[in-house]
Amino acid sequence: MEFLESILVTPFIEIWESPYYFIELVLVGLSTGVLYSLVALGFVLIFKASGMFNFAQGAMVLFAALTLVGLMEHGLPLWAALILSVATMVGLAFLVERFMLRHLVNQEGLILFMATIGLNFILEGTGQLMWGSDVKRLEIGIPDQPFDILGGKVLLNTFDVTAAFIGALLVITLAVFFQKTPMGRALRAVADDHQAALSVGIPLKTIWIAVWTIAGIVALVAGIVWGAKSGVQFSLSLIALKALPVLILGGFTSVPGAIVGGLIIGVGEKVAEGFWGPALGGAIENWFAYMLALAFLVFRPQGLFGEKIIERV
Amino acid sequence: MFYREAGQFKTTYQDDQAVFPVLQDKAAVFLLILVAYAVPFVADEYWLQAIFIQFLVFALMAIGLNILMGYAGQVSLGTGAFAAVGAYACYKLTTNIEGMNIIVAILLSGGCAAAVGVVFGLPSLRIKGFYLAVATLAAQFFILWLFNKVGWFYNNNPSGTITAPPRELFGVLITGPSASPEARYIVCLTFLIVFAWFAKNLVRGRIGRNWMAIRDMDIAAEIIGIRPLQTKLLAFAISSFYCGVAGALMIFCWLGSAETEAFDLVNVSFRVLFMIIIGGLGSIGGSIMGAAFIILVPIFLTNFPPMVGLDISTALQKHLEEIIFGVMIVFFLIVEPEGFARLWQILREKLRKWPFPY
Numbered sequence: 001m002e003f004l005e006s007i008l009v010t011p012f013i014e015i016w017e018s019p020y021y022f023i024e025l026v027l028v029g030l031s032t033g034v035l036y037s038l039v040a041l042g043f044v045l046i047f048k049a050s051g052m053f054n055f056a057q058g059a060m061v062l063f064a065a066l067t068l069v070g071l072m073e074h075g076l077p078l079w080a081a082l083i084l085s086v087a088t089m090v091g092l093a094f095l096v097e098r099f100m101l102r103h104l105v106n107q108e109g110l111i112l113f114m115a116t117i118g119l120n121f122i123l124e125g126t127g128q129l130m131w132g133s134d135v136k137r138l139e140i141g142i143p144d145q146p147f148d149i150l151g152g153k154v155l156l157n158t159f160d161v162t163a164a165f166i167g168a169l170l171v172i173t174l175a176v177f178f179q180k181t182p183m184g185r186a187l188r189a190v191a192d193d194h195q196a197a198l199s200v201g202i203p204l205k206t207i208w209i210a211v212w213t214i215a216g217i218v219a220l221v222a223g224i225v226w227g228a229k230s231g232v233q234f235s236l237s238l239i240a241l242k243a244l245p246v247l248i249l250g251g252f253t254s255v256p257g258a259i260v261g262g263l264i265i266g267v268g269e270k271v272a273e274g275f276w277g278p279a280l281g282g283a284i285e286n287w288f289a290y291m292l293a294l295a296f297l298v299f300r301p302q303g304l305f306g307e308k309i310i311e312r313v
Numbered sequence: 314m315f316y317r318e319a320g321q322f323k324t325t326y327q328d329d330q331a332v333f334p335v336l337q338d339k340a341a342v343f344l345l346i347l348v349a350y351a352v353p354f355v356a357d358e359y360w361l362q363a364i365f366i367q368f369l370v371f372a373l374m375a376i377g378l379n380i381l382m383g384y385a386g387q388v389s390l391g392t393g394a395f396a397a398v399g400a401y402a403c404y405k406l407t408t409n410i411e412g413m414n415i416i417v418a419i420l421l422s423g424g425c426a427a428a429v430g431v432v433f434g435l436p437s438l439r440i441k442g443f444y445l446a447v448a449t450l451a452a453q454f455f456i457l458w459l460f461n462k463v464g465w466f467y468n469n470n471p472s473g474t475i476t477a478p479p480r481e482l483f484g485v486l487i488t489g490p491s492a493s494p495e496a497r498y499i500v501c502l503t504f505l506i507v508f509a510w511f512a513k514n515l516v517r518g519r520i521g522r523n524w525m526a527i528r529d530m531d532i533a534a535e536i537i538g539i540r541p542l543q544t545k546l547l548a549f550a551i552s553s554f555y556c557g558v559a560g561a562l563m564i565f566c567w568l569g570s571a572e573t574e575a576f577d578l579v580n581v582s583f584r585v586l587f588m589i590i591i592g593g594l595g596s597i598g599g600s601i602m603g604a605a606f607i608i609l610v611p612i613f614l615t616n617f618p619p620m621v622g623l624d625i626s627t628a629l630q631k632h633l634e635e636i637i638f639g640v641m642i643v644f645f646l647i648v649e650p651e652g653f654a655r656l657w658q659i660l661r662e663k664l665r666k667w668p669f670p671y
Contacts, residue, residue, distance in 0.1 A: 053443050103647040109443065110388065111650045114590045114642065117583060121639030129632040241450075241578070248447045287458050290451035294436060297448060301439045313533045 014275055024156075025274045026267050031160035033266020034167035035229075038222040039243035040250065040258040041174070042215040047252050048191035049211040050101065051109060055116045058240025059123035060216060064089055065223030065232045069138050070131035089216030097209045124237055138227040163225045170221055171259055174214075178255070183210060191253070245293035251303030260304060265289045316664040332513055349502055353495035361494040366567045368608045369501035370559050374581070375588040375600035376512050377555025382586075383595035384516050385548035386528025387437050388445055391452035392556050393581030394433075397573060398426040398456060399557025400564040401466050404475040407565075408468060415480040415488060419504075419561045426557020427550040429456070434549030438542060441531075453582060457573045476570035488565040497566040504562060505601075508555060513597050515551070524548055525595075591645055593654025602653040610638060 015022050039057060046054040067088050071081035096119065104115055178184040189197040190207045198204055226236055246265050250257025272288045302308060321336050323329040333339040352365060378392050402422035406413060433452040440448050460466045467475050479489030486492040487500050515521055523544045526534035535541050564571055575581075584607060592603020614634045618625055625633075649656055663670070 100643055100647070107646075107650055110594075111590070111646055113443070114587065115646045117587075118639040118642030118646065121635045121642070123639075125632040125635030125639065129629065129636065244447045244450060248444050252443065284458070287451060287454035290448070290454055294448050294451045297440050297444060298436060301441070301444065303444070311532050313530065313536065 021274070022271070025270045027156060028160065029267035029270035030263055031157075031164045031266070032270065033263035034164045035222065035225060035262075036239075036242055036246050036266055037259045037262030038167050038170065038218060038225065039239050040246040040262055041171070041255065042218040042222070043243060043247055044250075044252065044255055044258045045174075045211055045215050045218070049187055050112075050208055051194075052101075052112045052116060053109060053252070054215070055113060055240060056119040056123055057215065057219060057243065058237040059120040059127070060089075060092075060219035061223040061226065061239065062232075062234065062237040063092075063123045063127040063223075064216065064220035065138065065227040065236060066127040066131045066136075068220065068224065069136045069227065069232045072138075073131075073136070085220055086217060089220055090213050093209045093212035093216055096212050097205060101208050102205070120237070124234070128234065135231045135233040136227075138224065138232050159229065163229070166221065166225060170218065171255075174218075174255070177214075187211060242289065245289040248303055249293040249296050251305045254303070254305035257303055257305030261293075265292065268292050316661065316667075318665075332510070346506060349506075350499070353498050358494050361498050362567075364608065364612060366494065366498055366501055368605055369498070369505050370563045370567050371585065371588065371608060372601045372604035373501075373505050373508055373559040373562065374556050374585050375592065375604045376509055376597055377552045377559065378585050379589045379592075379594065379597065379600040380512060380516065380524075380555065381548050381552035383589060383593075383600075384521060384528060385524040385545065385552075386531075387434070387545060387548060388442065389449045389549075389552070390446050390578070390582050390586070391433060391449040391456075392585045393576040393578060394453040394456040395426045395430050395553040395556035396560030396563060396581060397460060397576035398429045398553075399423055399560030400571070400576070401460055401475060402426065402557070403561035403565060404477070405466070405468075407478055407480060415482055415565070418480075419558055419565070422561045423554040423558040426560065427554040430549045430553025430556075431546050434546050434553075437545050437549065450578070453578055457576060460573050474570050474572050475564060477565040480565075490569050492566075501562055501566050504558065508558070509597055509601065512555070516597070520544075520547065587642065589652075591642070591652050593652030596652070596654035598657070599652055599654030602657070606653070610641065614638065 042057045043054055046052050064085055068081050068085045071084055100115060104112055186202045186207060189202055246261040250261025269285050269289055273285050316337055318335045333342060374392060374396060381387050381389050399422045402425035403418050406418040406421055436448050437445055467473055477488045479486055485496050487496045523539045526539050527544050531541055588603035588607045589600050591606055593599030614637055
């Protein structure tokens with residue numbers, strides 16, 4: 001009984017009694033959620049265009065961030081390192097298309113998924129082989145100062161705000177790219193129907209390279225923001241696991257889903273850790289997101305924004 | 314020539330429905346089992362401990378996952394969690410009930426894992442494909458967190474680990490630190506053989522056909538009168554039972570003592586997934602071959618550079634290993650996505666006609 005009360009009653013009383021703490025947690029959750037969205041976006045882009053559940057997205061984040069930091073450690077200025085990192089991600093997209101995708105056309109989703117786990121190993125190994133596996137600091141000049149809002153009752157951090165701003169900017173850029181440019185239209189056509197897209201003359205190989213490039217750049221941005229927050233290290237590749245519940249919550253095929261899902265997971269996680277964590281013994285962040293997503297899925301099996309699943313016999 | 318089944322006539326239905334209807338297959342399998350039982354007489358302790366016992370445990374887990382994924386078509390990434398349930402249940406049973414037969418304890422812990430598997434299999438009725446795969450990750454993270462947080466599961470041991478107590482079977486010590494590797498090997502091998510035989514019979518009977526119908530198209534299966542609820546949950550239960558038994562063996566016969574990290578996502582769940590993909594989905598023999606491959610490749614990669622006299626640092630070697638392993642996975646998936654089971658089929662066809670292919 002006491003345990004049930006500590007889960008079902010006490011947290012709500014606490015929320016009622018300390019609304020500012022609640023608001024602070026929500027805001028922190030939102031800013032983390034944007035970061036989750038960034039990683040989830042890379043997944044969605046590749047899934048839409050090639051039907052590939054790309055587990056290597058986390059490793060791509062690590063690889064991109066390691067490349068950037070490694071280049072900067074060799075004395076390159078930020079802008080040069082950035083350009084070179086982007087070039088690396090483009091090169092990676094070419095290699096992936098040439099040596100993996102091209103040979104795996106028409107395979108089942110599961111085989112593609114396993115192939116990306118293989119790619120995950122390759123990228124983690126290569127990144128650390130080239131740049132070493134110590135924790136690296138990434139200094140790109142994002143200010144990191146706490147400040148007050150709501151009359152000093154809620155504490156926020158300029159870093160989180162900047163990160164959220166970068167995330168929003170990226171999402172808007174992507175939205176414009178997808179809706180307004182010829183390449184974006186081609187990408188959406190491929191996502192809708194491979195064969196139909198081929199038959200109107202859209203080159204599938206170019207599209208794949210483009211998609212993996214974009215996913216690579218998204219990974220680079222995510223890597224920069226995460227890396228600046230907590231250092232560039234191996235555990236960066238594990239944020240892929242954080243992005244998975246975001247994906248199933250938002251739907252694999254939906255860009256808005258990735259964003260809204262990220263925000264929901266971010267907020268849910270922080271609030272749950274803050275108010276329910278003590279009763280449950282803490283460190284519930286690891287599985288809470290999955291449980292939350294699972295609960296959503298039982299009611300909407302295709303995720304919040306996923307396409308309605310129509311099955312035929 | 315050697316593999317031709319011409320002239321082997323079946324005179325009873327029983328013969329016709331044998332697990333291995335071809336004489337050569339039967340002979341080969343019996344020979345293989347004999348060799349397997351003879352291994353402890355020739356292999357040294359390192360080989361038994363590091364390679365063979367590990368292989369047997371993982372082969373059992375791979376068969377379990379293959380039942381769920383290869384036959385029933387439900388993707389699961391929660392293998393490690395179900396194995397952990399088996400391991401912790403077996404630990405609780407043996408430490409709290411004095412004098413319980415160790416085999417009974419292991420089977421009962423498999424039952425506990427099956428119950429947990431059914432609970433986490435419930436969403437499979439509504440969720441399919443990759444959505445289900447990610448949903449089973451909830452089991453993986455939640456169960457391991459639970460075993461870490463709640464002291465009851467590890468008897469409030471200050472170190473947080475569970476250790477296999479010494480237990481005897483027929484007067485021979487088979488678990489715990491002082492049990493001989495030979496005895497532990499024999500126990501694991503017997504478990505694997507019995508369970509593989511059971512699985513083989515399960516999947517070719519009515520239950521297995523129901524699973525395959527659900528896998529190929531669940532709506533069509535439902536229309537021809539297969540109950541999706543019972544069929545899917547049974548697949549989850551039996552698969553988790555196998556994983557639970559394998560988990561119990563993992564602690565009691567292989568590692569001796571472990572924490573929850575031994576059952577984490579990359580070390581267990583993904584590894585077993587690799588095994589069944591590389592071995593062949595929907596094949597019991599394939600699961601065993603895949604397990605052998607995935608266990609042996611890293612060991613080979615670790616031992617190869619010293620063998621040829623290359624001297625490289627451990628960090629460098631670790632990363633190189635990762636890269637080579639990844640490349641091999643991708644290469645294998647491109648060359649033969651249906652795995653070892655398919656390669657074996659091709660080889661068999663070739664052997665039948667050899668040396669006069671027409």
